[in-house]
Amino acid sequence: MLTLGLFVVISFVVSLAALAALIWAISSDQFSFSQRQARIIFEPDEEGQLDDPTISPRNGRSTHGNIEPTKFDLLRSSIDASTARPVSVLIGSAVLWLVIGSAFGLIASLKLHLPDWLDTQAWLTFGRVRTLHLTLVIYGWLSMAGIGIAMWVTPRIFQAPLQSPTLAIWGTIFWNIGLVAGVIAIACGWSDGEEWLEIPWQIDGLLAIGGALCAVPLIRTAFTRNVEHIYVSGWYYLAALCWFPALFVIANIPGIFVGAEQATVNWWFAHNVLGLWLTPLGLGAAYYFIPKIIGKPVYSYALSLLGFWALALFYSQVGIHHLIGGPVPTWVVTLSIVQSVMMFVPVIAVAINQHVVVARNMWAFRASIPLRFISLGAIMYTAASFEGSLEALRSVNTVTHFTQFTVGHAHLGAYGFTSFVFFGCLYYMLPRITGRDWPLPSLIAAHFWLVVGGFSIYFVALTIGGWLQGEAMLDATRPFSASVILLKPFLEGRSVGGALMTLGHLLFAANVIAMFARGRHPASAEGSVA
Template identity: 55%
Template sequence: MTPTIAFLLALTFLISVGALLALVWSIATDQFSHGASAARTIFAAGEVGRAEDPAAGRHGLADAPRDATDEEAVTARREADLSSRVPVLTLLASAVVWLVVGSLYGLLSSLKMHMPELLADIEAVTFGRIRPMHLNAVAYGWASMAGLGAAVWLVPRLFKTPLMGAGYATAGAWVWNLGMVLGLVSIGAGLSDGEEWLEFPWQVDALFVLAGGLCAVPLLLTVRNRQVRHLYVTSWYLMGALIWFPLLFLLANLPYLFPGAAGATVNWWFAHNVLGLWVTPIGVGIAYYMIPKILGKPVISYRLSLLGFWSLALFYSQVGIHHLIGGPVPTWLVTLSIVHSVMMVIPVVTVAINHHGTMIGHFGRLRDSPTLRFVWIGSLMYTASSLQGSMEALRSVNVVTHFTHYTVGHAHLGMYAFLSFILFGAVYFIMPRITGWEWPSRRLIVLHFWLAFSGIIIYVVALSIGGWFQGLALLDGDTAFMETVRLTLPYLKARSVGGALMTASHLLFAGHFLTLLWLGGRPADRPTLFRSTIPEGRT
């Protein structure tokens, strides 16, 4: 290791820690006047203590204004919601379509792993094509579009002003969809760029950069018009994500720039940043809004939430190379990523304290509120999958789990149990508010939850156990390679069962979504809750 690299390595660590200390100091001494008042930004005057739940309409229980000031706040919020109606509906409906498409590809991939002759003679659905089609459909189609939809809906609420330039976001959604169709068709036709998470041909990637830019325009226009003094923490996360993703996506997809081993580092730096700097901030940001909003209770430590944001930015951006531990890249680089992976415990714990701490005393609400149940389980799984990820980056653990199905289980714990659950919760919350119609069926939401929940538990448990055994067998040079394949088969079959349950839940969810749109749902005078309890806000 050259002295220059040693110096820079030490420097990055010192800068990260220094920045963190500066942040702690600035928050502790209230340099930016963040505190309890900032945490209340998302509430209208007098609203703290009143629950807000999927009741949308003018006569919604929790929404019912109590006096003139309240009336004004509620009307303003309704205007804010309606201003984002078209782009949000476009983004969410597209996301649901990609969720179904992606799930079907995922399920077929899973089945093919233990039934290799299934549809084996059709080139367009060979395992090596549908697996990346699954990943791209759910990551860029479902998760990204649903996340963007929730972000566009949150922007006018957070800034308490109608969305400006909604047309840009709607146009962005359609360009994004065009990119999805062209990208997936390309992979199916065998025109992949060849690197995981970057399979779409770079010519198609240009569409995503354009679409992302279009979706960011309303954010910037609306920020200029904002009517709130404090920027609530959710807007920090959303702004971060919308800045990071275009930069990352553009850089990683530049063609012909990074050859050979350097290409591998860029590949995995990008791939983990899609999780860390794109979907994670969106998911965490949504939960930071939904949990306090539904409970009618500000987050317990607003200052901690800002520490969480900046430490996420500092540490998550440098974890990617833990995908190449033991590989042909410089050791200092791998070590750097391992250190930052472990440091990720800091932002994760701050988020956990805030999300779960705010829930304390209100766990009973999980029984009636669909959004709260989805979002809080998602947040719980964020804590779990992140801590698991920090462990997995340690060399002693990684030597077993690398190259195995264990990693796939971990990825689904993050992308599904954490992120998708929060997005499901957000969709259940948002749809009644932008359409004015309620979800038609309580039972369908219950069924969706339990199918998805049991599915992902089976999925993750099966692959974690199977992957661990596979890893141990791979480390034993005396074990014949085919033994490492045979021993995973029961777990791969269990994974297909879990995947089938999840796919079934998505079909129900998509059907419910369509029913709401086409039949108009129920008039929005009563929220669709799991149980017909009397919401706390009722007077």
Template identity: 50%
Template sequence: MSGGEARAVGVGSALTAPAPRPAEEASRLPTSEERELRLRVDRSSRRPVLVAFGCSLVALLLGSVFGLTASVQMHSPELAGPGWLTFGRVRTAHLNAMVYGWASLAMLGVSLWMIPRLVHQELKWARLAEFGVWIWALALGYQLVRILGGIPSGMEWLEIGLYTGDTFLTVGGGMVGVALLRTLLARAVPHLYVSVWYIMAALIWFPIIFITGNWPAWAGAESAAVNWFYAHNALGLWLTAINVGAAYYLIPKVLGRPVYSYQLSLVGFWTLGFFYSLNGMHHVIGGPMPTWMITTSITASVLMVIPVAAVAINHHMTVVGRFAALRYSPTLRFVVLGAMAYTAVSLQGIFTALREVNRITHFTQWTVGHAHVGVYAFATLILFGSIYYILPRVLRREWPSARLISWHFWLVLLGIALYVTALTVAGVFQGLYLMDPAVPFRASVDVTLAGLQARSVAAVMLTAGHVVFAWHVWRLWRRPTPERELAPFHALRPVVREAGS
């Protein structure tokens, strides 16, 4: 059962740090010292990584159920339940479970595994990091209960309670960040690989924007400005940064091929930080905000074409000529599709930030579709790919079933394609109807119904995919570790080298 898939999962182990270096060296087999180092490093990060992934999966399943419930309620409002199941609360629980539970916790897991690997050093202060992950996860669980109970703080993406939630997330995330910074300072490599830049920068950026967003001083129009300064950067400097960093690691690693251009990765990184951080006000185009702020954000949004192009060229050019490898490596399949979605969602975002487009798409289902291209097709697919790569190495056993991976892959891929298509089309019509004052408001509601129903079908597919994935992780967890140390990753020659050029 594990035939081709299992072999391919191990393909990437030919490298520890895919630092820029000649291709022939990049694809050589590891020496015994390198294998020893990897074993030691993976052992050091094992517990916090497992806790983070475990909690993130619980959040993924919960978030899927919330999302499905909210989706069905939207086109069938009579299915509204008691207060704690009302649309406004379930939808909010969905967002928070997915962003702060699933994505953020999985990202902490990826960071905790990847940074030690990339700096050739055991994870320092691993207990602190593990404790931090627990604090984050438990505080978030409590916040989901509060949101369903109707105690959100009132701003999108900032619904978590200030003292009962934000404080704990800041402290918990900070503990992970401190442990990783300590590890970075103890590094045993002279050069910092691209993924290290993205991940460490995200760990510095996130607490700054998170504290700014939650600071209880803002009122009126200013609170809207800070709201979108935070929410946009939560996507740009947190979700995007870590997932782009993970893709920068996994694509070259699995292919055994160096990143296309080092210079481009430098350009991409610094321009991402500089332009993305200024994008927030394109969420209030036309709104009650000083015009110069909105114009600044639109300009910065257009300039995002620079980092997006740099990252796109680097990711895609590294894959070009090796697309056949996608058949063999589930990691690569998820990550490459995620990287393509990143290019797509960024270009869509630039397009949507233009006043001429935004006047139609603002306040419509288009935005919901766009958000899911970003958080799902980009971030979540890359996180799935990362977990497919990392878990077998941490647990030192191979995924039990190639068929379950295929089911997971096709369910979520077709699910998200249907999701985005349905809401994007519905959103365009909704926006065009809203823009024409001669068209009654009712038309803008009716025209979205088919799309909303299709979205519920998509939500069922995505939820089913997540259940398959969680079941597979459970089977992997329960599987005995093979007696032969670390087979098969290290014994195998990379399949793609033979299949490729």
């Protein structure tokens, strides 16, 4: 045991030393890093202007539904044209999975307080519907939307057209086939049985191939870029695109791990899907779009360096906090707890960077719905991370572990943060991709308020209900049934919130469908020839 205790000390010391070295390097300017580089996302003279294609500031809302390209858009037109097709395919699929995934989520939520509803078919039982929801929204909506946004942003920050876009389309096709096969398998009861890894490993290969085909064009673009500096979004994207395949493949290799070992692999993976995949995708997007829409660089570019590397260092080691009080070695659990709390460092760094620039430009926050989505998402990233760090504390975890509180927390991260950011990004991107205004602009605000209202109800209900549930379970003088009975009204509240969110998604999907249905504006199609 002594040697293992040594292990945890060493790993903590290594992490701290790396953090200290990073801080030293930043403060003594070892990276020759300057605020000037934060402006790489702007063309000359572009800085300082609100950039939001959902409103047409130049001449009010245009009547013929086409956006007026600015001169900056024209500068980027060849870059945007190279990504238009793969990104459209990715986003179209993502929005489809969002709608189907939220429908399953709503069914699962209803089933928890209407347990005898839809109980005659095995594929509609709670255990499967809930899993279909998770698989569809994580691997369908969030992953594909995140890749799509990364594929659109990366060539822009590298100022080079996307390399081999056809590969990306094939990647999307493979990913979709894998997802459909996986979803059908789960519905039929064929599942690997571990949370976040339910898709049978025999099918996972399709997803792995699809992911690789999507990653290659982006990495090739990075190597053929026309700028010296890699903007911060690029770090997150490049790292995430290398991390996720490694995680996914290692976690899905069958037959190596059994029992308690498997549990550590399971949670190492599941938390890294959030920490090293969805979080970088979301943060990379926020780092690009927040300054881009406002027209101001982030607050302190040096901080973004700290935020990125500290995230990599600490987030990668937090997974075992899902097994606190469980049958795995004390030292692994403690390591994950300590590193979870150390996550305050990168989160604060990112928070300062992104929130200060928004706070100083509240006029833009009021004016632009995409910015509102993205910036609210960034705020929820800060909130989710702080909450996650506190939840990892043993004293707090004793109450919240095994309760709906955790579900609320997971949605704060995966929905409040990433989905909100992605909604905003898509509202910004699709007019640029299609060259058209949003066909149903009034639905944008409706979508915003529905998901904000719905999610507030959702989160508050599960957070309060989950905490009370946990306290009831810790009190031996209350029977287990007390924890279930007190939870029911909160579960009903969650269904109300979930229904509002689902309705918002339908409006969003209607807008996206209407937009794609009209096809790409001929002017931007010409741009692709140019």
